[in-house]
Amino acid sequence: MKRIFNPIDFSSWSLPESEKLLKTIDLAVKKAASEAVKYAFENEEGRLSFPVIWAPNSDGRRHQAVKDPLDVYVEIPLGEFEDEGPEYIFNLREALKDDIDICAEDGSFARGLEMLRDSLRELAREIDDALPKS
Numbered sequence: 060m061k062r063i064f065n066p067i068d069f070s071s072w073s074l075p076e077s078e079k080l081l082k083t084i085d086l087a088v089k090k091a092a093s094e095a096v097k098y099a100f101e102n103e104e105g106r107l108s109f110p111v112i113w114a115p116n117s118d119g120r121r122h123q124a125v126k127d128p129l130d131v132y133v134e135i136p137l138g139e140f141e142d143e144g145p146e147y148i149f150n151l152r153e154a155l156k157d158d159i160d161i162c163a164e165d166g167s168f169a170r171g172l173e174m175l176r177d178s179l180r181e182l183a184r185e186i187d188d189a190l191p192k193s
Contacts, residue, residue, distance in 0.1 A: 109128075111124075111130065
């Protein structure tokens with residue numbers, strides 16, 4: 060027997076056993092992904108780094124030097140090896156901008172921003188103390 064018309068195609072069929080299997084596979088993939096992310100965050104160390112430390116020649120991570128000292132890199136520990144996980148960048152000033160603007164407008168977040176300001180000043184003093192005396 061030789062087929063002469065229409066290809067064999069089961070894609071539009073509803074096969075209950077196939078659908079059960081797909082649901083099982085879908086759930087297993089989601090559980091495995093959740094396990095991997097949980098393992099990465101609980102057993103590996105993600106990294107925050109301030110790439111300005113390596114200025115002016117690089118960012119210490121195979122890229123050009125950053126222009127803003129408040130840029131922060133966040134590495135998520137999801138790569139097979141260290142330094143292979145996804146990396147993100149955020150800017151500390153930009154992260155606080157909305158809260159600062161709201162505080163300037165109506166005083167919201169004043170106490171928290173004062174605490175943050177005081178801690179950043181203390182950190183600045185620690186940095187000053189660590190710098191070589193000229």
